[in-house]
Amino acid sequence: xxxxxxxxxxxxxxxxxxxxxxxxxxxxxxxxxxxxxxxxxxxxxxxxxxxxxxxxxxxxxxxxxxxxxxxxxxxxxxxxxxxxxxxxxxxxxxxxxxxxxxxxxxxxxxxxxxxxxxxxxxxxxxxxxxxxxxxxxxxxxxxxxxxxxxxxxxxxxxxxxxxxxxxxxxxxxxxxxxxxxxxxxxxxxxxxxxxxxxxxxxxxx
Amino acid sequence: xxxxxxxxxxxxxxxxxxxxxxxxxxxxxxxxxxxxxxxxxxxxxxxxxxxxxxxxxxxxxxxxxxxxxxxx
Numbered sequence: 001x002x003x004x005x006x007x008x009x010x011x012x013x014x015x016x017x018x019x020x021x022x023x024x025x026x027x028x029x030x031x032x033x034x035x036x037x038x039x040x041x042x043x044x045x046x047x048x049x050x051x052x053x054x055x056x057x058x059x060x061x062x063x064x065x066x067x068x069x070x071x072x073x074x075x076x077x078x079x080x081x082x083x084x085x086x087x088x089x090x091x092x093x094x095x096x097x098x099x100x101x102x103x104x105x106x107x108x109x110x111x112x113x114x115x116x117x118x119x120x121x122x123x124x125x126x127x128x129x130x131x132x133x134x135x136x137x138x139x140x141x142x143x144x145x146x147x148x149x150x151x152x153x154x155x156x157x158x159x160x161x162x163x164x165x166x167x168x169x170x171x172x173x174x175x176x177x178x179x180x181x182x183x184x185x186x187x188x189x190x191x192x193x194x195x196x197x198x199x200x201x202x203x204x205x
Numbered sequence: 206x207x208x209x210x211x212x213x214x215x216x217x218x219x220x221x222x223x224x225x226x227x228x229x230x231x232x233x234x235x236x237x238x239x240x241x242x243x244x245x246x247x248x249x250x251x252x253x254x255x256x257x258x259x260x261x262x263x264x265x266x267x268x269x270x271x272x273x274x275x276x277x
Contacts, residue, residue, distance in 0.1 A: 069239060070236065070237060070238055070239045070240075071238075071239065071240055072238065073238040073240065073243070075243065075245075075246075076245070077246070081243065082240070083238075083239075083240025083241055085240065085241070086239055086240045123246065125243065126240055126241040126242065126243040127241070127243075128244065129244050129246070129248070129249050130249070141246070143246045143263075144244075144246040144247075144249055144251075145251065146251065146252065146259055146262030146263060146266065147263075147266055148263065148266050148267060148270075152270065153266075153269070153270075155270075158270050158271075158272060161267075161270050162267070162270075163263060163264070163266070163267030163270070164260075164263065164264060164267060167264055167267045167268070168267060168270070171267070171268075171270060171271040171273075174271070174273055175273065178273065
């Protein structure tokens with residue numbers, strides 16, 4: 001059984017925001033709602049890291065636990081989705097989520113909070129697959145097309161991986177084994193060639 | 206008098222019928238999903254209900270994220 005997950009490789013993310021743009025474009029997410037965003041840690045300090053964050057489709061999702069109307073469900077593939085027809089926009093899920101994934105469209109003169117919107121893993125929602133209603137409420141259903149979320153597929157450096165947990169873990173493991181760790185993967189040596197790989201200058205010592 | 210009676214009768218009928226349009230109240234069961242059932246991603250024309258085919262398609266797609274397959 002597939003268990004769909006996201007994995008962001010902090011060593012590769014270059015904060016291009018391509019994932020954010022891809023998500024916005026693919027799902028036609030309204031203004032003010034960001035299903036995905038890029039977070040930079042230790043900005044300006046050498047070795048700063050950035051990761052792309054959205055709903056992580058938790059195995060034991062706290063949003064599901066706190067929802068007073070139980071509008072959340074988990075698909076067989078482990079994707080956490082919700083029914084917008086049931087959502088009352090209370091915001092409990094926002095406070096429960098450690099990633100700040102649930103978003104609420106602000107509407108009207110007094111900033112009325114609308115129904116919750118979040119990353120659907122490009123899997124649509126509880127409507128007929130590929131229907132207009134599904135697209136309007138939840139966005140594209142790429143998963144039913146046998147594709148992966150647009151953000152991961154669009155990622156230029158392939159920092160953001162999406163897919164079956166076992167498959168993307170294998171990809172990440174291979175990567176880490178081949179590239180090394182710590183100072184081997186960033187800094188002067190990587191950018192300009194390691195000393196042992198530097199070309200011998202003619203006439204040099 | 207008759208017109209008034211008729212108007213009252215029509216009014217009562219309209220009010221009576223409008224009751225039929227009430228949506229059934231959702232009775233919440235704590236801890237259980239209350240919404241509409243979702244269709245499976247393999248239940249469509251492309252995969253024709255074949256779950257294995259869908260899983261294979263997604264796994265093959267994920268390999269596109271592994272550039273070590275292509276570069277090295």
